[in-house]
Amino acid sequence: MTHSTRLGIIATLTVLFLAACASANAHPSPTAIRSPTVTASAVASPSSALTPTPSPGTLAATPRPSTGLTKTIYLTFDDGPNPMWTPEILSLLEESGAQASFFVIGENAKKWPGLVEREARDGDTVGDHTWSHPNLTALSASAAWAELARDKSLIKVLTGKAPSLWRPPYEAFNGSVIASASGLGMKMQLWSVSTGDWQLPGTQVIVLRVMAALHNGMVVLFHDGGGYTRTETVAAVGILIPELQAAGYRVVALPAQGIDHGSPLEVGIRDRGALTRRGPDAHDTRSNLPANNDLG
Numbered sequence: 104m105t106h107s108t109r110l111g112i113i114a115t116l117t118v119l120f121l122a123a124c125a126s127a128n129a130h131p132s133p134t135a136i137r138s139p140t141v142t143a144s145a146v147a148s149p150s151s152a153l154t155p156t157p158s159p160g161t162l163a164a165t166p167r168p169s170t171g172l173t174k175t176i177y178l179t180f181d182d183g184p185n186p187m188w189t190p191e192i193l194s195l196l197e198e199s200g201a202q203a204s205f206f207v208i209g210e211n212a213k214k215w216p217g218l219v220e221r222e223a224r225d226g227d228t229v230g231d232h233t234w235s236h237p238n239l240t241a242l243s244a245s246a247a248w249a250e251l252a253r254d255k256s257l258i259k260v261l262t263g264k265a266p267s268l269w270r271p272p273y274e275a276f277n278g279s280v281i282a283s284a285s286g287l288g289m290k291m292q293l294w295s296v297s298t299g300d301w302q303l304p305g306t307q308v309i310v311l312r313v314m315a316a317l318h319n320g321m322v323v324l325f326h327d328g329g330g331y332t333r334t335e336t337v338a339a340v341g342i343l344i345p346e347l348q349a350a351g352y353r354v355v356a357l358p359a360q361g362i363d364h365g366s367p368l369e370v371g372i373r374d375r376g377a378l379t380r381r382g383p384d385a386h387d388t389r390s391n392l393p394a395n396n397d398l399g
């Protein structure tokens with residue numbers, strides 16, 4: 104498939120997807136596309152999100168120097184490492200000179216330490232996603248602290264560097280948990296856009312959720328573990344990286360200080376929601392997984 108053909112398909116699917124979104128919110132995912140500017144720009148001009156020029160043929164024919172990438176996007180992956188899917192994502196990143204960020208679960212990092220080492224070697228950011236992926240707000244303060252501290256310690260051993268960022272499982276956090284993490288020297292890093300990949304919506308839907316919301320500094324949530332398959336995630340990343348680079352985006356790892364993309368009000372809404380429902384990081388499929396899933 105040529106570049107221009109692919110862009111055409113994506114543009115068409117974007118329109119279909121946006122139309123479908125209006126009636127397909129049976130499972131609310133308020134952060135799937137939560138920026139008001141995202142919807143407005145995507146509806147007004149879906150093609151503008153795909154390429155900065157009206158001539159994709161020219162783009163395809165002309166080598167794009169990396170110095171021409173003036174915007175930045177942060178792809179982030181939760182719940183790994185996973186021996187099946189993480190290597191595929193790492194290979195895609197390596198082949199395209201891109202970096203990403205991985206919020207790893209300690210239990211998985213202990214099983215597959217080489218993958219965390221490879222992430223660090225590639226220049227990817229490795230963040231703390233707790234030791235066993237509990238809802239931290241349901242634990243005592245000391246137990247929540249221990250979940251974060253144990254994962255942090257293993258990451259430091261494997262990468263030679265203590266993580267400076269953490270991400271709450273199930274998007275569940277409160278002031279006590281944030282204080283514990285701060286005491287460990289870690290800042291909470293959420294996301295701008297959730298792909299909902301854990302719900303297995305289809306590769307093209309994952310791609311479209313990113314491209315329709317595309318903006319400079321966007322932090323995108325994927326999962327490289329936590330479910331019985333991440334084939335859609337891997338396929339989507341394989342499509343997205345070249346598309347993003349063609350649109351002028353540097354695909355890079357989160358900086359140590361993280362990216363502040365949400366207002367305090369939005370964080371407050373997230374907090375209340377997390378206490379009453381399971382967020383987009385909930386990957387509910389976990390409870391429905393076959394017995395041989397990697398998380399047990």
Ligand SMILES: [Zn+2]
Pocket residue numbers: 181182232236271272273329384
């Ligand atoms: Zn998670």
